[in-house]
Amino acid sequence: MTQARTDDTATPAKAPDHTYDVVVVGAGPVGENVADRARAAGLSAAIVESELVGGECSYWACMPSKALLGPVLAQADARGLPGLERMTGGPLDSGAVLARRDSFASDWKDDSQAEWVDSTGTVLHRGHGRLAGERRVTVTAEDGRVTTLAARHAVALCTGTSAALPDLPGMAGARPWTSREATSAEEVPGRLAVVGGGVVGAEMATAWQGLGAQVTLLVRGGGLLSGMEPFAGELVAESLRAAGADVRTGVSVTALSRDACGVTLTLDDGSTLQADEVLFATGRRPRTGDLGLDTVGLAPGDWLxxxxxxxxxxxxxxxAVGDCNHRALLTHQGKYQARIAGSVIAARAQGRPLDTGRWGADSATADHDAVPQVVFTDPEATSVGLTLAQAEEAGHRVRAVDQDLAGVAGAALHRDGYRGRARMVVDLDREILLGVTFVGPGVGELLQSATIAVAGEVPVARLWHAVPSYPTISEVWLRLLEAYRG
Incomplete structure (x- = not known):
């Protein structure tokens, strides 16, 4: 891609209306953390937001999606415990679930988030922010008024991503759901087609099937969750089918149309599928198309x-911090980057040396080596670091060690008929873990231990002395280590 221009050939003619040490574009959790870290270090900061302060995660992603999924997963756990049959035999109260979802999305009002920004001493400018040359940002308010901000030291773009829809015949007229509509829908659709087998597709298929929709999940590839170990997608697909969803792999949508009866999807084998709504969960694109990147020699619409x-x-x-730099499209990783970026900007502004070596305090190396992720399906699918295939492709000499979670006492106590699997990928030359995957009900809370092991490069021999409590699911660590030692 084109590199950023740092010359003064595009100096704005208009003097800035306000000058700050740091100007942040995008007031989601990533931008908020950049500004907060800069302010904590003594710099002045402004943040620009065109939508709701708090960003995608607060209103259309992490928080509302997990609020939808929580009762579905709790019911699945309860159904696996004798004595609760009468309490879990009926359908969920979808109205109550949606109302709770609304509360976690603050009813799509950002008053409290804006108050928090103000409490940090960061100045909030509402409107659409665009670069206007070096260290300049223009903010266009809803009424058309334009304000120009100048940054003494840094501008941070924290604008995230938006849903990427394929260019298919009839797409516009079909009015498909994206992740935003899927997490904010006001009622449960009778029939929901979900296109895409990644995290959003798998989670939303789980949520809406559990809330009473008849879900058909259409996956172009051979399985779900292709970025994880193959068994993760296999176990999630099996569970979705057991819950009543129709999961189809190796199938693509070629056209769509909508009429009074709903949406018709034409598939690549010539057949059609009828649905009331269709969700496309087919990837993300950076929100950089209207950021004024061309004024500093960058291509609009590119990942940065x-x-x-x-x-x-x-x-x-x-x-560029968070999803728009394409390093790791996860809220927690974006916030991790933001903490580093805010501190780095302050250090450079104040002339302090940086610690940017491997695992240095001012380096985001974990985005290369130890990225954790939880997929809140039933079963949960979690991973950190490299899969076996990724480790082998990178040239490591490795061994995969697998364990059936059903044989762990804590898992058997968690739910009757527990199904799950664990894998650790061991670097045989260094005797450390390169990656860990857990799949099973309730395993999301295990992931931090794996993240510490991978990020900390803890020797396998030392892990023997991190004794897991009995009877918990975390005892799987002992089983994995026993299998490795043989």
Whole structure:
């Protein structure tokens, strides 16, 4: 991609209306953390937001989706415990679930989030932010009024991503759901077609099937959750089918149409599928198309390439933090990057040296080596670091160690008929873990232990002395280590 321009050939003619040390574009959790860290270090900061303060995670992603999934997963756990049959035999109260979802999305009002920003001393500018040359950002308010902000030291772009819809005949007229509509829908559709077998597709298929929709999940590839170990997608697909969903792999949508009866999807084998709503969960694209990137020599709409301090390649003042840099499209990783970026910006502004070596305090190397992820399906699918295939492709000499979670006492106590699996990928030359995967009900809370083991490069021999409590699901660690020792 084109590198950022750092010359003064595009100096704005208009003097700035306000000047700050740092200007942040995007007031989601990533932008909030950049501004907060900069303010904590003594810099002045402004943050620009065109929608709701709090961003995608608060209103259309992490929080509402998990609020939808929580009762579904709790009911699945309860159905696996004798004595609760009468309490779990009927359908969920979808109205109560949706109302609770609304409360976690703050009814799509951002008053409390805006108050928090104000409490940090960061100045909030509402409107659409665009670069206007080096260290300049224009903010266009809803009424058309334009304000120009100048940054003494840095501008941080924290604009995230939006849903990427394929260019299919009839797409516009079909009015498909994206992740936003899927997490904010006001009622349960009778028939829901979900296109895409990644995290969003798998989670939303789980949620809406559990809330009473008849879900058909259409996956172009051979299985779900292709970025994880193959058994993760296999176990999730089996569970969805057992819950009543129709899961189809190796199938693509070629066209759509909508009429008074709903949506008709034409598939690549010539057959059709009828649904009341269709969700496309087929990927994300960076929200960089209308950011004024061309004013600093960058291509609008591109992912932004950064170094491990989150500074855009070729620039000494422009940072791209969170999803828009394509390093790890996860809220917690974006916040991790933001904490680093805010501290780095402050250190550079104050002339302090950086610690940017491997695992240095000012380096986002964990986005290369130890990215954790939880998929809140039934069963939960979690991973950190490399899969076996990824480790082998990277040239490591490795061994995969697997364990059936059903044989662990804590898992058997968690739910009758427990199904799950664990894998650790061991670097045989260094005797450390390169990756860990857990799949099973309730395993999301195990992942931090695996993340510490991978990020900390804890020797396998030392892990023997981290004794898991009995009887918990975490005892799987002992079983994995026993299998490795043989």
């Amino acid at each position: 390439t950064v170094d491990d301090t989150l500074r855009v390649t070729g620039s000494d003042w422009l940072y």
